[in-house]
Amino acid sequence: SIPEGYRALDDRTLAAYLAGLPAIRRRLGGDPESWRVSEVGDGNLNLVFIVEGPDGDICVKQALPYVRLVGESWPLDLKRAWFEHQAAVIQSRHAPRQIPEVLHYDEKLYLFVMERCHPHVIMRRGMIEGVVYPTFAEQIAEYLAKTLYFTSDMALPAAEKKEIVAAFCGNTELCKITEDLIFTDPYMICDRNRWTSPQLDDAARTIREDAELKRAVSALKLKFMSETQALLHGDLHTGSIMVTEDDTKVIDPEFAFVGPMGFDVGKLIGNLLMSFFSQRGHECRPGEREAYRRWILATAEQVWSGFEKRFVELWTSYPTGDAYPRALFDGSEGRASLRIAQAAYMRRLFEDALGYAGTSMIRRTLGLAHNADMERIADPDLRASCERRNLELARDLIVNARAYPDIAAVTARAAAIE
Ligand code: ADP
Ligand code: MG
Ligand code: MG
Ligand code: MG
Numbered sequence: 202s203i204p205e206g207y208r209a210l211d212d213r214t215l216a217a218y219l220a221g222l223p224a225i226r227r228r229l230g231g232d233p234e235s236w237r238v239s240e241v242g243d244g245n246l247n248l249v250f251i252v253e254g255p256d257g258d259i260c261v262k263q264a265l266p267y268v269r270l271v272g273e274s275w276p277l278d279l280k281r282a283w284f285e286h287q288a289a290v291i292q293s294r295h296a297p298r299q300i301p302e303v304l305h306y307d308e309k310l311y312l313f314v315m316e317r318c319h320p321h322v323i324m325r326r327g328m329i330e331g332v333v334y335p336t337f338a339e340q341i342a343e344y345l346a347k348t349l350y351f352t353s354d355m356a357l358p359a360a361e362k363k364e365i366v367a368a369f370c371g372n373t374e375l376c377k378i379t380e381d382l383i384f385t386d387p388y389m390i391c392d393r394n395r396w397t398s399p400q401l402d403d404a405a406r407t408i409r410e411d412a413e414l415k416r417a418v419s420a421l422k423l424k425f426m427s428e429t430q431a432l433l434h435g436d437l438h439t440g441s442i443m444v445t446e447d448d449t450k451v452i453d454p455e456f457a458f459v460g461p462m463g464f465d466v467g468k469l470i471g472n473l474l475m476s477f478f479s480q481r482g483h484e485c486r487p488g489e490r491e492a493y494r495r496w497i498l499a500t501a502e503q504v505w506s507g508f509e510k511r512f513v514e515l516w517t518s519y520p521t522g523d524a525y526p527r528a529l530f531d532g533s534e535g536r537a538s539l540r541i542a543q544a545a546y547m548r549r550l551f552e553d554a555l556g557y558a559g560t561s562m563i564r565r566t567l568g569l570a571h572n573a574d575m576e577r578i579a580d581p582d583l584r585a586s587c588e589r590r591n592l593e594l595a596r597d598l599i600v601n602a603r604a605y606p607d608i609a610a611v612t613a614r615a616a617a618i619e
Pocket of ligand 2: 244245440441453
């Protein structure tokens with residue numbers, strides 16, 4: 202049932218609502234009649250408005266009580282707006298440059314106002330056009346290292362960490378979407394699934410019948426459900442990142458919860474790899490995107506290496522949490538011992554990330570929600586050939602994560618399959 206006081210806003214009612222918020226009114230400037238409001242939501246779930254006034258602009262996001270992609274037949278908890286704005290508030294303490302500032306939250310309307318990212322574009326769109334983003338890898342690695350490290354038990358005292366776990370453990374409906382849509386549906390017959398058919402009918406059946414793969418995916422699902430390593434973004438794909446040539450902003454953390462770090466890192470790397478395999482579908486002549494393909498692989502490598510390096514640096518410089526207590530790793534012997542522990546931790550995280558990369562690549566090919574990288578390829582035979590390569594790497598990342606010595610081995614394998 203819809204809570205009292207909630208109503209979905211439209212262009213007109215939103216302007217009237219914002220006119221009643223003095224700080225927002227000042228930021229926009231002029232009279233509310235002069236503000237330009239446009240609904241720009243292109244996502245699967247929510248309403249998103251851009252409001253432009255004579256002095257400034259803002260972005261407003263409001264949760265709908267159902268899944269926008271499907272309709273009112275699929276109700277969805279409005280509380281996700283609270284989790285989203287709260288995750289943005291926490292993450293912006295650690296990585297302020299990479300998160301649009303939250304300016305206002307309304308608990309009755311399940312709506313929040315934030316800084317507008319401008320002239321940024323959704324990274325997925327840019328990558329379909331073949332645009333290079335030279336500062337992306339370094340900035341997103343910094344975002345990942347800081348948001349994950351500073352919400353982990355290595356940085357936080359146990360009681361503070363548990364407070365974050367408690368605050369986000371109610372985001373169950375959004376977690377359940379991930380549990381079902383990523384880790385379950387693509388591996389069985391399910392009405393919500395679709396794929397390029399009939400071209401991929403055999404590939405979908407092979408995956409449904411792959412016992413080894415289903416065991417590995419179920420282990421990743423269990424880890425997703427039960428590990429509380431750090432506060433995750435929870436939906437970190439290239440559609441949740443807005444970029445310019447020299448700036449990177451992360452939006453849409455409504456799936457935030459405390460889970461395994463490899464899920465954020467892996468979902469991002471998986472989306473880069475999907476873009477890689479989609480590129481031949483966007484070529485006007487064969488080989489046209491070759492240099493771009495190389496840039497994507499180099500970027501995937503830099504995301505992992507940059508993240509790993511920064512995360513370990515933060516751990517070494519700020520051992521302020523209750524895990525790996527400073528007292529046990531003192532002196533030069535202690536520091537050497539900590540380096541051994543860190544290497545083992547990063548290795549496990551790497552294998553988790555490869556598994557989660559693979560599951561993201563499969564769900565976007567065989568499950569409910571597909572991505573524009575592939576969907577924009579009009580010729581179904583060409584699209585299926587890209588998707589088939591994507592599935593081949595995905596399965597190997599999930600089942601054979603342990604066999605990859607490093608990220609360069611992953612990109613080498615992607616290049617070999619392509
Ligand atoms: P959903 O949860 O429904 O996927 P998103 O948060 O991804 O919604 O936002 C949908 C779209 O709205 C984005 O793809 C982007 O184009 C636009 N958008 C969202 N937040 C901002 C922002 N802070 N500044 C500018 N545009 C934004
Ligand atoms: Mg989105
Ligand atoms: Mg989204
Ligand atoms: Mg979203």
